[in-house]
Structure formats: structure tokens, C-alpha cells
Amino acid sequence: MNDLDTITDDATMEALMAQYSNPVTPLRGTMIKGTVFNIDAKKGAWVDFGGKSEALVPAEELLDAQLSVGQSTMFFVLSVTEEDESCRLSKQWTGPIFSATRAQSWNCMQQHLTDRTNVSVRVTKVARNRTGGIAGLNVVAGELHGFVPYTKLGTAARSLETLVGSQMEVKVDQVIPDLRKLIFNRQVCLAEQLAETLLRRDELFADLTVGDVRSGKVVRLVDYGAFVDVGEGLHGLVHRSEISGDTKVPIAQLIKIGEQVQVKVLRAETTDGKRQLALSIKQLRQAAFLNSIKLGDLLEGTISRLTDFGCFVELSAANGVDGLIHKSQYNSAVRNGRKQLTPQQVVRVKVIEIDLIKGRVGLSLKEVTQPAVDGEGEQTEKLA
Numbered sequence: 001m002n003d004l005d006t007i008t009d010d011a012t013m014e015a016l017m018a019q020y021s022n023p024v025t026p027l028r029g030t031m032i033k034g035t036v037f038n039i040d041a042k043k044g045a046w047v048d049f050g051g052k053s054e055a056l057v058p059a060e061e062l063l064d065a066q067l068s069v070g071q072s073t074m075f076f077v078l079s080v081t082e083e084d085e086s087c088r089l090s091k092q093w094t095g096p097i098f099s100a101t102r103a104q105s106w107n108c109m110q111q112h113l114t115d116r117t118n119v120s121v122r123v124t125k126v127a128r129n130r131t132g133g134i135a136g137l138n139v140v141a142g143e144l145h146g147f148v149p150y151t152k153l154g155t156a157a158r159s160l161e162t163l164v165g166s167q168m169e170v171k172v173d174q175v176i177p178d179l180r181k182l183i184f185n186r187q188v189c190l191a192e193q194l195a196e197t198l199l200r201r202d203e204l205f206a207d208l209t210v211g212d213v214r215s216g217k218v219v220r221l222v223d224y225g226a227f228v229d230v231g232e233g234l235h236g237l238v239h240r241s242e243i244s245g246d247t248k249v250p251i252a253q254l255i256k257i258g259e260q261v262q263v264k265v266l267r268a269e270t271t272d273g274k275r276q277l278a279l280s281i282k283q284l285r286q287a288a289f290l291n292s293i294k295l296g297d298l299l300e301g302t303i304s305r306l307t308d309f310g311c312f313v314e315l316s317a318a319n320g321v322d323g324l325i326h327k328s329q330y331n332s333a334v335r336n337g338r339k340q341l342t343p344q345q346v347v348r349v350k351v352i353e354i355d356l357i358k359g360r361v362g363l364s365l366k367e368v369t370q371p372a373v374d375g376e377g378e379q380t381e382k383l384a
Contacts (some may be wrong), residue, residue, distance in 0.1 A: 002249075006108075006269070007074055007170075007242075014042070018288060023051050023052045023085075024049055024050040024051045025051065025085065025086060026049065026051055026055070026080050026087045027077060027079050027080065028077050028078070028080050028087075029077060030076075030077050030081055031074050031075065031076055031077070031103055031104060032055075032074070032075055032077060032089075033049065033072065033073070033074050033075070034047035034048055034049035034055060034072070034073070034075055034089070035047065035048050035049075035071065035072045036057075036067050036068065036069055036070065036071045036072075037069065038069065038335055039067065039068075039069055040059070041059065042059055043056065043059055044056050044057050044058045044059040045057040045067045047075060047089055049075070051085055051087075051246050052085045053081075053084045053085055053086035053087075054086065055075070055086065055087045055088065055089045056086070056088055056089065056150070057075070057088075057089045057090065057091065058088065062099075067091070072299045073091070074104060075089035075091060076088065076090045076091070076102075076103050077089060078090050084172075093096075098107045101169045102143055102144070103177075105141075105143055105144050106144065106177040108142075108183060109141070109144065109172055109175045109381070110175050112171075112275075113172040113173075113174075113175050114174045116171060117171075118169045118170065118171065118189060119141055119169070119170055119171070119172060119184070120141070120150075120167050120168070120169060121139040121140060121141045121146065121167070121168060121169075121184060122139060122140050122141075122165070122166070122167055123137050123138070123139050123141055123164050123165065123166055123167075123168060124138045124139060124145075124164070124165075125137070125138040125140075125164065126160045126161055126164065127147065134149050134150050134157045134160060134378065135149070135150060136150045136151075136152075136211065137150075137153065137160065137163065138150040139168075139170070139184060141182070141184075144182055145182070146182035146183065146184050146326065147181075147182070147183055147184065148170060148183075148184045148186050149183065151187075152173070152184070152185040152186060152187045152188075153186050153187060154186055154187035154190040154191075155186070161248060168186060168189075169186070169189045169193075170184035170185060170186045170189055171184065171185045171186075171188045171189055172184060172185075197232055197233060199364060200232045201232040201233055201234050201301060204231055204234055205229070205268065205275055205277070206231050206232055208265050208268040208277070209265065209268070210265055210266065210267065210268065211264065211265060212264070212265040213262060213263070213264055213265075213284065214230045214231070214260075214262070214263055214265065214279075215230070215231040215260065215261075215262060215263075216228035216229055216231070216236070216261055216263050216275060216279075217258065217259070217260055218255055218256065218257050218258060218259045218298075219228050219235060219257065219259075219260060220235075220257070221251050221252060221257060221275060222251070223240075223251065223256070224239060224240055225237050225238050225239040225240045225242070225243065225250060225251065226238045226240075226243065226255050228261060228263055228279055230263065230277075230279075234275075234277065234281040235277070236263065236268075236277030236278065237264075237277065237278055237279065238261075238279045238280060238281050238359065239256075239278070242266070242278075242279065242280035242281060242283065242284075243281050243282055243283045244314075245254055247288055248329075255281075261281055262281070262284050263279040263280060263281055263284070264279065264280045264281075264283050264284050265278075265279060266278040266279060266280050266283075266380070267275070282321065285320040285321055286359050287356075287359065289315070289321050290354055290356055290359065290361065291356075293351055293354065293361075294351070294354075295351055295352065295353075295354060296351060297350070297351045298348060298349070298350055298351075298368060299315050299324065299348070299349055299350075299351065299354065299363075300346065300347070300348050300349075301313035301314055301315040301321075301346070301347060301349060301363075302314050302344055302345070302346055302347075302375065303342065303344065303345045303346075303347060304322060304343065305322075305343065305344075306341060306343065308327075309323055309326060309327055310325050310326040310327045310329070310330075311324075311325050312327075312339055313347060313349060313363055315361070322361075322362035323349070323351075323362065323363040324360065324361070324362060324363060325349060325363045325364065325365050326362070329352070329363065329364040329365055329366055329367070329369075330363075330365055330366060331365050331366040334365065337353075347365065347369050349363040349364060349365055349368060350363065350364045350367040350368050351363060352364045352367065
């Protein structure tokens with residue numbers, strides 16, 4: 001094949017002459033870029049790499065290399081003939097010599113080691129030593145196999161099996177191509193990720209102000225409330241009184257771990273170097289409820305607490321929001337002692353006051369009670 005036979009354009013001729021006047025000199029063990037211009041099933045693939053002579057990829061590599069005429073790619077130089085600088089190329093692993101793509105991968109790993117940049121690897125197996133103990137993790141980075149020693153994992157041994165098949169970020173610790181040795185370090189990446197998370201957590205906390213509304217996830221339940229993650233691992237406490245007014249119902253019946261909730265920031269401050277983040281679910285639910293009702297509405301609720309000045313009613317439609325029936329709003333049957341109010345009693349009440357600023361609902365029992373006639377013809381009042 002002679003390129004000069006097809007040249008008709010002066011510019012193309014000049015470019016070709018410049019190429020021939022400055023030919024590429026192939027060196028054994030290096031990589032060169034070339035273009036396949038002919039494939040012979042018996043001899044192999046002929047490659048033009050801009051040198052004095054063509055190069056040949058052996059026929060035994062054709063099936064695995066999957067080369068085609070016109071394809072431009074990188075090749076590994078297996079050997080060079082001194083007389084005419086013709087050479088043999090490879091796209092595969094051939095004995096102790098690296099394939100072109102494999103050599104490129106090793107060069108890439110060396111660059112990651114120099115730059116201290118992260119590499120994404122896939123975990124293939126938990127490796128064990130001769131005594132059966134955990135040695136580390138076998139991983140794959142592209143087409144290269146590597147190893148993460150247990151001492152550089154930063155993960156408890158009991159959780160290693162769960163990592164098989166997953167991707168993880170690591171740093172390159174050692175690259176020795178001749179020994180096919182590639183050692184990674186995950187612990188450094190975890191430390192960097194933690195530092196970044198802590199920084200973002202500090203920024204998030206500094207940005208919080210009282211009254212802010214945030215989305216969060218319930219991560220832990222305790223007797224006195226629930227802890228909610230509002231992002232970046234920043235946890236705040238929702239005291240049980242800010243979940244519901246009913247102090248007798250177990251927390252687990254009021255809220256679930258993993259539940260996504262909206263919370264309102266009540267307090268965000270640092271005391272003696274410790275963050276204090278107080279949140280409320282109840283106030284948001286209460287605000288939504290208060291905006292959904294109007295004066296004169298008749299509601300049903302359950303008496304949650306009795307006091308000297310009245311009783312609190314958990315409104316069934318309010319998702320744990322309490323309203324107050326002042327004792328002046330009791331009906332005559334209750335005031336005269338003919339009827340008793342008891343905790344957990346279901347009552348019908350009328351909305352007589354809505355305070356959006358303080359988040360309060362005033363309720364009346366006497367305005368719901370209807371006059372009735374008893375068996376003796378006397379008018380009495382029935383408790384709603």
C-alpha cells in the first residue's frame with residue numbers, strides 16, 4: 001500500500017511529506033497510537049503508526065483484540081527491528097509483557113498515586129490469611145486487580161461481606177507494575193469524607209435560625225423524644241411534648257424510625273462547645289391544622305388532661321394538637337356536677353378562638369350541648 005498513489009491535494013501532500021520527514025521512532029515497552037489499514041487472517045493486522053515501516057499485530061491476537069480496518073487506538077510495542085524499525089504490537093497480555101490497555105491502566109494508577117486523587121474500585125472478595133483471619137479486600141479497578149489491606153480499610157470486620165459487589169473510593173498506596181502489585185488505602189478516603197461532612201455539618205448548623213422549617217429523617221427514639229437527622233448527620237431532638245400532648249402513649253406509637261418528617265427549629269445554639277438543636281413536629285402540624293379550621297367549626301376530640309382551670313382536648317383531626325376548654329365553657333351539667341369529665345372521654349366541641357401567633361385553639365362544650373327533655377318533662381342538658 002502506497003499513500004502517495006492517492007494524493008491529489010497539495011495540502012495533504014505537504015502533511016504527508018512532513019510526516020515522512022519526521023517519522024515516529026518506536027521503542028520497545030512503550031505505547032504508540034496507530035491506525036489499522038489491513039487485516040490478514042493468517043498474518044495479523046497491519047498498523048500505520050507514522051514510522052518508517054508498518055507494524056504488525058500477530059494473527060493470534062485478532063480474535064481477542066477485536067480490531068477493524070480504519071480503527072485508531074493505542075498499542076503496546078512488543079519488539080522493534082533495528083534495520084527498518086518495523087515492530088510487533090500487542091493489544092493483549094502476552095506472558096510477562098503488559099497489553100497496551102493494561103499498560104495504560106498502570107500509568108493511570110501511577111498518576112493517581114502522584115496526584116493523591118481517588119480511585120473507584122469494585123470489591124470482588126474478602127481475602128483471608130492462612131489462619132482464616134481477615135487479610136483485606138480483593139478489588140478491581142478497570143482491568144487491574146488490586147488489594148486493600150484490612151489495616152487500611154477503616155471498617156469493622158463483621159461488615160466486610162456486605163461490601164462485596166459494591167463500589168468504594170480509595171487512594172493508591174503502591175504501584176509496582178513489574179510485580180503486578182497494586183495496593184489501595186480506603187482509610188484515608190474515609191477520613192477525608194468525614195472531614196468534608198463535618199465541615200458541611202458546621203455550615204448547616206451555622207445557617208439554622210429559630211423558626212426555620214426543615215425536612216428530616218427520624219434516626220433514634222428515646223423515652224423523652226426522637227432524634228431527627230436534618231442533613232449531613234446533624235441530629236436535633238424533638239421532645240415528646242413537641243410530638244404530641246399525650247404523655248402516656250409510648251414514643252414508638254407516635255413516630256417511627258426512618259419516618260420522613262417536617263420539623264421547626266426551636267433552638268439552635270452552642271453551649272460549652274456542644275451543639276443544642278431543639279425541634280418541633282407538633283407546632284408545624286398545629287399550624288397546618290389552625291389554618292384548616294375556622295370559628296364555629298364543630299370538632300371531635302379526646303380529653304387528654306384535666307386542670308383546675310379547664311381541660312385539654314386532643315383534636316382527632318389535628319394529629320396530636322390540643323385545644324383548651326376553659327371551665328367557663330363547660331356546660332351546666334358539668335358545672336353542676338351532674339356529669340363528670342374524664343381522661344380519654346370523647347367529646348364534641350365548638351371552636352370559639354384561634355390564635356395563629358401563639359398556636360392556641362379555644363374550645364367550648366356548652367355551645368355544643370343541646371337542650372333535651374327527660375322522662376319527667378323537665379328540660380335537661382346532655383353532654384355532647
